[in-house]
Amino acid sequence: METTFKVYRFDPENGRKPDFATYTVDLPDSATVMDGLRHIRDELDPSLAFRASCDRGSCGDCALRINKKGKLGCTLQIAKTVKDGVVKVEPIRNIPVLKDLVYDMETFLWQKIKSVKPWITPREPEPDGEYIVAEEKLLEVRKAMSCVMCGLCDEGCVVIKIDKKFVGPAALTKAYRAVFDPRDGEHEHNERLTLVSEPGGVWDCTHCFEANGHCPLGLEPTTRLFEVRDEAIRRGIRSGTKNPKVQRHYDSFVNSVKRSGWLDEGRLAIESEGLTNIAGLAKLLPTVLRALPKGKAPLPYLHPKRPGTQAIRRIIEKAQRREV
């Protein structure tokens, strides 16, 4: 099949702006995008640089943006992606590019993965023999273990797009792998959960589920992230040490639903800032003053109770007693 490859080219040493080079390749229908790139490098243009390793979808090295979608080049057949005879290949987004299709994973992913301490510190005392773990307790953990760290979930993340400090779904999937491993030590477990609850961690996620759609292995990173957050809440960790506003927000939300069955929006805004935080409360004023004349600023603490509030409060209190 004859295909036109439009490939992103950038060389920091030649001083030119990035552009796209066009190559025509003729390969069998079964050929993958990586086959196409290798053909270009071997037969047409040896200066083309790209990352590749396993060629079977298990190392994550060849994560690329192919026809505007984040994909692993080695598992994507040209025939499956070609559009009007063209395959456009670019580096993934939100990442510093070193040369052509080679990008720098250090700040994009490796540092973030290290920051969540993605290793297990075994529970004490150590058993005499090996740790015996029930198979069913590891089923979900195994899924997270199979993450190949390609970074495609981070590539599609709407928060990382605007804030490179956000730790992102890939690192939090690695955190999940350690958090839900039953061999993980109690102290380290809580320490890791506090770590991922700090600014730039789980609470900075918008819950938009973009990451689930971007993972080539179907590991559902957003779902993992939610589970890490819920495990932290279960352990009484509702924020990190540096973002107490998050805990105030969570507690106010819970208390509001407990008190009236539904959300007291005014109370939530005030209590999230903190009742004695004059500067924070003053910051709310312009928004409130704009909303008041329009009848869009519900009065806090005067929130009417919904019928059924008592039953809802009972449910919340019971669920809270089950938290660790």
Add this chain to the structure above:
Amino acid sequence: MKYAFYPGCVSRGACPELYSSSVKVTEKLGIEIQEVVDVGCTGAGVLSRDLSDPINARTLAKVEAMGLSSLMTICSTCQGIFTQANHRFKNEPEYREKINKEYLAEEGLEYKGTVEVKHFLWVLMEDYGMENLKPHIKRKLTGLKVAPFYGCYIRRPTSIMAPKGLLGRKTYLEDLIELIGAEPVDSSGKSKCCGFPILTVNEDNSMRMVSDHTGDAKNKGADCMVTPCPLCHLNLDANQPNAEKKANTQIGMPIIHLPQLLGLAFGFDEKEMELQRHIVSTEPISRQLEVSIRS
């Protein structure tokens, strides 16, 4: 068909115009709704699922007790949380039974897993049908350029929000905009997050999302944006002045709720749809409506 109606906290709080316009439009269309009042907040993705799943199971059990099998929402966030929870209840019977036993039995309730939760947008497109909507259109909103803004909760996770067989859900807003004679404007962020969920946690990021989305719609020539989610509405409308300030720019993009847009085409005037309640002036919409009436 009769629907149990779950308006959600925001349409009863900071977006009362969504509640009233939804009631007026459903009445006009002859869609029978019965509000389920003695139920709780979905948790909006803030509450841990340990807390919100039993509360949502209780709501669905209440719908069953009303003898109904469909629950209509008017909030994408409520819809998303309900769909995800209901997916667990329907596909994990042991989990559902555990919740029934531990939380609902005391009240004599049981959720059997029979309820379908549908956003108003889905009800219109999948149950009511575009052909049946046509006779209700009293004035075509010709010339009005409308950028659809789905937000995230009504779109993802795709496997349950727009599964195979319902892939059309990805263009329902565009389909409706065209049906009422207006022109859909495609913006790059239409199915991305509006930033509301992180407003408290990271205001800078949240406001950046607002200015990006509204600014993009403006650059593409939209007169307004329409959303099926009151939380998207709150962030894009009520916080737009804050986002403008942070981005040091002026945008002035009106944001309207889906029932308001349809209501205008069904013959309600702007006051009846309570457009005057919005923070960003809806004047560009009024101007375009006058032009279309004259022509």
